[in-house]
Amino acid sequence: MRIAIDAMGGDHAPDEIVRGALLYRASGGQAELILVGRAEELTAADGISVVAAREVVGMGEHPSSALRRRGDTSIGVATQLVKDGLADGVVSAGNTGATMAAALLVLGRIRGIDRPALCGMLPTTKRRPACLLDAGATMDASAQNILQYARMASRFMERVHGVERPSVGLLNVGEEPEKGGRLQLEAFALLSAASDVNFYGNVEGRDILRGITDIVVTDGFTGNTVAKAMEGTLDVLTEGIRRDIFGGALGKVAGIVALPGIRRFRAQMDYEPYVSAPLLGVAGVSVVTHGRAKARMLKLAIDVAERAIASDLIGVIGAGAAQESA
Amino acid sequence: MRIAIDAMGGDHAPDEIVRGALLYRASGGQAELILVGRAEELTAADGISVVAAREVVGMGEHPSSALRRRGDTSIGVATQLVKDGLADGVVSAGNTGATMAAALLVLGRIRGIDRPALCGMLPTTKRRPACLLDAGATMDASAQNILQYARMASRFMERVHGVERPSVGLLNVGEEPEKGGRLQLEAFALLSAASDVNFYGNVEGRDILRGITDIVVTDGFTGNTVAKAMEGTLDVLTEGIRRDIFGGALGKVAGIVALPGIRRFRAQMDYEPYVSAPLLGVAGVSVVTHGRAKARMLKLAIDVAERAIASDLIGVIGAGAAQESA
Numbered sequence: 001m002r003i004a005i006d007a008m009g010g011d012h013a014p015d016e017i018v019r020g021a022l023l024y025r026a027s028g029g030q031a032e033l034i035l036v037g038r039a040e041e042l043t044a045a046d047g048i049s050v051v052a053a054r055e056v057v058g059m060g061e062h063p064s065s066a067l068r069r070r071g072d073t074s075i076g077v078a079t080q081l082v083k084d085g086l087a088d089g090v091v092s093a094g095n096t097g098a099t100m101a102a103a104l105l106v107l108g109r110i111r112g113i114d115r116p117a118l119c120g121m122l123p124t125t126k127r128r129p130a131c132l133l134d135a136g137a138t139m140d141a142s143a144q145n146i147l148q149y150a151r152m153a154s155r156f157m158e159r160v161h162g163v164e165r166p167s168v169g170l171l172n173v174g175e176e177p178e179k180g181g182r183l184q185l186e187a188f189a190l191l192s193a194a195s196d197v198n199f200y201g202n203v204e205g206r207d208i209l210r211g212i213t214d215i216v217v218t219d220g221f222t223g224n225t226v227a228k229a230m231e232g233t234l235d236v237l238t239e240g241i242r243r244d245i246f247g248g249a250l251g252k253v254a255g256i257v258a259l260p261g262i263r264r265f266r267a268q269m270d271y272e273p274y275v276s277a278p279l280l281g282v283a284g285v286s287v288v289t290h291g292r293a294k295a296r297m298l299k300l301a302i303d304v305a306e307r308a309i310a311s312d313l314i315g316v317i318g319a320g321a322a323q324e325s326a
Numbered sequence: 327m328r329i330a331i332d333a334m335g336g337d338h339a340p341d342e343i344v345r346g347a348l349l350y351r352a353s354g355g356q357a358e359l360i361l362v363g364r365a366e367e368l369t370a371a372d373g374i375s376v377v378a379a380r381e382v383v384g385m386g387e388h389p390s391s392a393l394r395r396r397g398d399t400s401i402g403v404a405t406q407l408v409k410d411g412l413a414d415g416v417v418s419a420g421n422t423g424a425t426m427a428a429a430l431l432v433l434g435r436i437r438g439i440d441r442p443a444l445c446g447m448l449p450t451t452k453r454r455p456a457c458l459l460d461a462g463a464t465m466d467a468s469a470q471n472i473l474q475y476a477r478m479a480s481r482f483m484e485r486v487h488g489v490e491r492p493s494v495g496l497l498n499v500g501e502e503p504e505k506g507g508r509l510q511l512e513a514f515a516l517l518s519a520a521s522d523v524n525f526y527g528n529v530e531g532r533d534i535l536r537g538i539t540d541i542v543v544t545d546g547f548t549g550n551t552v553a554k555a556m557e558g559t560l561d562v563l564t565e566g567i568r569r570d571i572f573g574g575a576l577g578k579v580a581g582i583v584a585l586p587g588i589r590r591f592r593a594q595m596d597y598e599p600y601v602s603a604p605l606l607g608v609a610g611v612s613v614v615t616h617g618r619a620k621a622r623m624l625k626l627a628i629d630v631a632e633r634a635i636a637s638d639l640i641g642v643i644g645a646g647a648a649q650e651s652a
Contacts, residue, residue, distance in 0.1 A: 125562055136499050139507035173462050173550040181465035181547050205551040206558030221507050222548050224499040225531040229552045232532030233559040236451055241567070244591035251587045258571050258580035265570035 001030065003305050004087035005298075007037035008056040008074035009094020011291050014041050017093065020298025021048055027299065031306050034087055036078040053077035056094075059291055063097030075099055079106045082284045089285030089305040091276075093293035099286060100137055100279055107284035110314065112321025115141065116281035117149045117220070118288070119156070120227040121274050124211025129274040131157060132171075132208060132216045136224030137279070143186035146170070146217050150197045151324075152280040152317050153215045159311035160304060161274065169203030169213035171222060177202065183219065191217075196320060276301035278308050280317070285309050327356065329631050330413035331624075333363035334382040334400035335420020337617050340367050343419065346624025347374055353625065357632050360413055362404040379403035382420075385617055389423030401425055405432045408610045415611030415631040417602075419619035425612060426463055426605055433610040436640065438647025441467065442607035443475045443546070444614070445482065446553040447600050450537030455600040457483060458497075458534060458542045462550030463605070469512035472496070472543050476523045477650075478606040478643050479541045485637035486630060487600065495529030495539035497548060503528065509545065517543075522646060602627035604634050606643070611635050 005021055007014045014037055021033045025047050032049070035042045039052040055073040057063070075094055079102040081087035092099045096118070104116065120135035131153050138145065150168045157166035170187055172180045177188055179202055191199040200213045205226060208216055218226070246255040255262070275297065276289035285308045289301035308314075331347055333340045340363055347359045351373050358375070361368045365378040381399040383389070401420055405428040407413040418425045422444070430442060446461035459475050460467065467475075476494045483492035496513055498506045503514055505528055517525040526539045531552060534542055544552070572581040581588070601623065602615035611634045615627035634640075 125565075139499070171551055173465070173547060173554075184547070204558075205554030205556075206561065208555060209558055209562045218551070221499060221510070222551055225497055225544070225548055226551055226555045228499075228531030229534060229556050230531075230559045232530075232535055233556045234563065235532065236535045237560065237563050239451075240591050240594060244594065245584050245587035248587065251584055254580045254584035254587070257583060258577055261571040261574060261577045261580070265566050268566060268570065 001306065001309055002032045002034060002087045003302060003309070004034045004036055004051070004078040004081040004090045005302070006075045006078045006090065006092035006094050006099070007035040007042055008053070009092040009099070010293050011059065012294055013093065014038070016294040017298055018042060019295035020293070020302070023295050023299040024302045029302060029306065031302070033302070034078070034081060036081070037074045051077060051081065057098040059095050061095060061098070063095065063101040073098070075102045076106070079103055079286065082286070083107055088309045089287065091287045091289065091298070091301045091305050093289045093291055093298060093301070096288050099288050103279050103282040103284065103286040107282050107286065109281055110283050110318045110321055112318065112324060113148055113152070113281040115145045115148070116279055117152060118279060119153065119277035120223065121271060121277050122209060122230070123269055123271045124209055126211035127268065128211060128214075129161065129271070130208060130211050130214060130216060131277070132218070132223055132227060133280065134218070134220035134223045135227050136220045138220040141219035143183055143190050146187040146219065147190040147194060147197075148321070149280070150191055150194065150199070150215065150217045151320055153217065154197055155316050155320065156278065156280060156313060157214050159313045159316060160307045163214050165198045166214035167198050167200045168215045168217060169200045169207065171216050171218035171226070172202035172204065174204065175202050187217070272297045273300055276304045278304070278313065283314060285314060327632065327635055328358045328360060328413045329628055329635070330360045330362055330377070330404040330407045330416045331628070332401045332404045332416065332418035332420050332425070333361040333368055334379070335418040335425070336619050337385065338620055339419065340364070342620040343624055344368060345621035346619070346628070349621050349625040350628045355628060355632065357628070359628070360404075360407060362407070363400045377403060377407065383424040385421050387421060387424070389421065389427040399424070401428045402432070405429055405612065408612070409433055414635045415613065417613045417615065417624070417627045417631050419615045419617055419624060419627070422614050425614050429605050429608040429610065429612040433608050433612065435607055436609050436644045436647055438644065438650060439474055439478070439607040441471045441474070442605055443478060444605060445479065445603035446549065447597065447603050448535060448556070449595055449597045450535055452537035453594065454537060455487065455597070456534060456537050456540060456542060457603070458544070458549055458553060459606065460544070460546035460549045461553050462546045464546040467545035469509055469516050472513040472545065473516040473520060473523075474647070475606070476517055476520065476525070476541065476543045477646055479543065480523055481642050481646065482604065482606060482639060483540050485639045485642060486633045489540050491524045492540035493524050493526045494541045494543060495526045495533065497542050497544035497552070498528035498530065500530065501528050513543070598623045599626055602630045604630070604639065609640065611640060
């Protein structure tokens with residue numbers, strides 16, 4: 001198995017990306033890694049080779065700039081390795097829009113899947129991850145798209161996270177089946193009738209972090225705004241706690257006394273082990289991880305790619321889609 | 327000025343509601359209050375009279391049950407007092423759906439306003455409130471509806487909260503004007519062209535609590551799920567902090583040391599002074615406050631109703647809508 005790594009993508013590229021690759025191998029990872037990026041900044045090692053790409057898509061850049069520069073970007077070249085059969089998957093901590101654009105352009109969609117989806121992987125109070133999708137890959141989704149998201153995410157949670165019959169909730173304004181707008185009413189009917197989806201029913205925004213279901217499906221507009229609103233709330237609260245509660249002289253003392261508890265709290269909020277997820281619906285394994293990824297998170301993203309490849313996630317999603325459209 | 331109070335609505339009705347009414351009067355409030363509910367549980371006082379209503383709409387009940395029971399519910403009777411000119415506004419901590427249903431049924435919509443909207447009033451790190459709307463009054467909103475929300479909320483923030491030229495952000499998946507789906511693109515164009523709205527542009531979910539704009543407009547489905555997701559995040563974090571950080575023996579010590587800081591933190595998060603807001607678009611002042619409202623919050627809700635009535639909020643919204651449709 002060979003996995004291409006976008007060595008130039010992310011806030012801490014290339015140093016932490018390279019360290020992550022080394023960590024993966026040092027931890028017993030068997031896949032051969034291909035670092036793609038500026039050759040002068042990268043060094044090959046045992047089980048790690050280098051492929052040159054001169055350009056980088058910046059974190060703030062518009063994804064279509066990735067397309068205009070054509071093929072010479074680290075994410076473009078890394079994705080092309082998958083297309084050419086020289087790698088079995090690609091991992092990037094870079095600009096998510098560019099990774100998605102490259103995947104769609106170079107790898108294309110899985111036959112039978114109309115629109116791709118992005119998973120937002122969240123920590124829950126049940127100490128297991130929840131997958132919120134679509135987190136923003138597609139605007140103006142249809143109910144049929146949402147049904148496909150539910151199917152793809154079910155296969156992903158089964159294959160990559162080992163969850164048996166993962167439950168699927170439809171994000172809505174209330175629990176009752178008659179809640180929501182036209183899109184939700186139609187999606188509810190389609191999900192209820194799908195035999196390959198363990199449909200729980202409607203869930204509300206406040207249920208997501210409680211892990212009421214393993215998967216929460218919604219359209220990409222709602223998924224993106226909800227995910228960012230939760231992230232913003234977390235940031236504002238964390239800052240407030242740091243400044244107001246543990247900020248002053250007395251607060252610093254309290255912080256030292258509370259240290260074991262703070263560590264316990266942080267451990268529960270630790271989403272690094274599962275924050276990385278493949279783009280669902282594209283015809284190849286393309287794993288997106290957080291732009292803030294350092295070595296450990298990058299190593300864990302490679303693990304996700306490895307499991308997706310080893311379990312033939314793309315083939316399984318494709319077989320399901322083919323059966324459905326047959 | 328007379329304000330009808332749904333004395334049976336909310337988790338702490340009727341005791342805390344009655345206490346809130348007394349607090350309002352004791353604090354110098356000039357409006358005469360009319361407590362509406364089970365007469366045997368209520369007592370008149372100086373400036374406070376009682377009007378009987380036998381039925382109550384429970385917090386978990388379906389709003390349409392409020393309609394089926396017709397007029398004999400506390401919220402129904404209280405709203406009818408406004409319609410009949412016996413009160414200038416109504417305040418309720420009860421079932422929001424029932425309050426809205428009663429307002430629409432009894433008072434109707436303001437001429438020129440197509441759909442009503444609910445304000446979600448949020449604390450921001452700028453220590454001033456932000457109004458997120460529609461928080462769920464209307465499903466399947468159009469761009470034209472969103473423009474009307476922006477106008478109504480602008481008048482509300484000016485008149486009731488004294489904000490000059492309140493800025494309006496359109497909730498979207500990115501800041502650039504070309505972001506979003508069909509609804510957002512159309513709403514962006516309408517908002518940009520509106521002379522009576524101080525349009526800032528697109529804002530993201532993470533910007534809401536930072537108070538980037540005074541008002542954030544979106545459709546009722548997104549507004550409801552986003553508001554509940556933020557609430558859920560806040561709840562989960564607060565529980566985690568209580569349990570993990572300040573829970574054990576050591577944590578309790580830390581909690582005592584950190585007490586001034588915890589108080590400071592809580593003060594910033596205190597949204598009671600502005601959490602209450604009138605339903606926008608209905609032809610009368612109908613103020614919704616939190617179901618958890620105790621005396622202080624109820625008193626503050628009456629203040630909001632008083633300001634909305636004194637500043638002729640309904641007349642101002644109606645004049646704007648008439649000008650627009652002329």
